[in-house]
Amino acid sequence: MDNIDVASALGYYARLAELHDQNPYKIKAYAAAAFNLRKVKQPLQSLTQAEVEAIPGVGKSVSKAIVLLATTGSFPELEELERDTPAGVLDMLHIKGLGPKKVHVIWKNMGLLSVEALLDACRENRLVAQSGFGYKTQAEIIKAIEFAEAGKGSLHYARAEPDGLRILSALQHINGSVASATGAFRRCMEVLQSLDFLSSASAPEITQVLEATGCTEIETSETYIAARASCGLPVHVLQAEEVSFQHQLLLSTGPEEHLAALGPVSEASVTDEEAYYHSLGLHFIPAEVRDHPQALQEAAKGDFSNLISFEHLQGVLHNHSTWSDGLNTLEEMALACRSKGYTYFAICDHSRSAAYAHGLEIERVRQQFKEVEALNEQLRPFKVFKGIESDILADGSLDYPDELLAEFDLVVASVHSNLKMELERATERIIRAVEHPATTILGHPTGRLLLLRSGYPIDHQKVIDACAANKVAIELNAHPYRLDIDWRWIYRAMEKGVMISINPDAHEKDGIADMRFGALAARKGMLKRAFCLNALSLSEFEVYLAEKRAFRRA
Ligand SMILES: [Zn+2]
Ligand SMILES: [Zn+2]
The missing domain is CATH 3.20.20.140 (Metal-dependent hydrolases)
Incomplete structure (x- = not known):
């Protein structure tokens, strides 16, 4: 393990020890060592036990753990605590804003063993009944769990929608250009992997909009601008000429199965999405309906004005x-x-x-x-x-x-x-x-x-x-x-x-x-x-x- 990994592992051990309500002096010693190790430049692997012990802020007991971590990647006490903690409770320790003390209450007092059980409890307002928790903490926990999910690549539509609508509106306000939501976001899929848009504006104009709407990690490639929205999801703004906008919109909205069912779609045939469906002898199919296997069959029978809204x-x-x-x-x-x-x-x-x-x-x-x-x-x-x-x-x-x-x-x-x-x-x-x-x-x-x-x-x-x-x-x-x-x-x-x-x-x-x-x-x-x-x-x-x-x- 390199120095940073060793320091992280010590910090993790300190939090586990706190979770298990162990001796506070010991917890402090490990947390302090984790902090101090980050300043050490020499690789810990090259140091002897005595040299590690001599590092300021590292005591004798912790030095043994450090040497073992640097050489083997673990130490017995850490393994023991991990063994004694349910996997779902370990997951909770990674939720932002949830310290070991709070996880202790959630686990020991409330008997919750997984992140999903915790989320259920938040939703049913069971957390606020515990001391040390308020509505604010409960709301923050829900948010943190969602953010962690987005980091893994997916987010509930409802949680991504505010960012999506804000970006869309800003794109639509770029003078002399057209913009639309596209992809799964336009189709209102219940879970999203990204927020996709189509715009005829220039790359610098789009970049400016993304900055103004709180996006980070903005990167420009040949045909689109990528970024990360504040909800955590990736953002893709595809660029299209105004003349081919409707064609691009149809294609980028998808999904694949729907496009395959429509048959080959040439650029010249799509000057307007709605007219295009009509040219196939179909009523216009709203974007959110295009995932449905029976969509074309219904569109041949009648329009979608009787759908619920x-x-x-x-x-x-x-x-x-x-x-x-x-x-x-x-x-x-x-x-x-x-x-x-x-x-x-x-x-x-x-x-x-x-x-x-x-x-x-x-x-x-x-x-x-x-x-x-x-x-x-x-x-x-x-x-x-x-x-x-x-x-x-x-x-x-x-x-x-x-x-x-x-x-x-x-x-x-x-x-x-x-x-x-x-x-x-x-x-x-x-x-x-x-x-x-x-x-x-x-x-x-x-x-x-x-x-x-x-x-x-x-x-x-x-x-x-x-x-x-x-x-x-x-x-x-x-x-x-x-x-x-x-x-x-x-x-x-x-x-x-x-x-x-x-x-x-x-x-x-x-x-x-x-x-x-x-x-x-x-x-x-x-x-x-x-x-x-x-x-x-x-x-x-x-x-x-x-x-x-x-x-x-x-
Ligand atoms: Zn109910
Ligand atoms: Zn129910």
């Missing part, structure tokens, strides 16, 4: 409040929805088995019913529905007696525990919950967290069939990490007549805005407005709920 959403189903693990009160959540122009709202706090999230015991459900009734008196014609997010228990049953379940206006049934299941068991468990007469919506069907957790495997077609047979809608959970059900299954759901509900699963007022990302994903899945449950007007939604009740009695 964010503006169509009229109600906000599946929300949490301070009754369970939310940050805002029920009233604050309802008022926030009303002020955004929605006409109805459903509170769906966690059910009693979700103890970690303060799930509602039966008595508290009754109390919440009273608050909802009072709110409805106060907020009319805005309507608050009595809902619950009922845990789907291990055997597929719901979390309350049937009599109580029947009293809710709607029940979102979701899996939150025993996530490690085989395909067959997971599918059976979910179908059993779907078959329960009280179930209105199947919540986040796979439990996935994009870039973090793949979720349990389910037989999507069987689940869709069961939802169709039982008049159960499927949630498209709009949280940018979930976007679950995956948009790739929406077409199949529509084919079976299953409604999709775009739900924010908001745990605070700000979370309601995630509905927009759900709508984007739904468009990728070509969800038609008529198949979106919460695009129904209030009165239509009430009719739907009444029909579901009648259906379950029949």
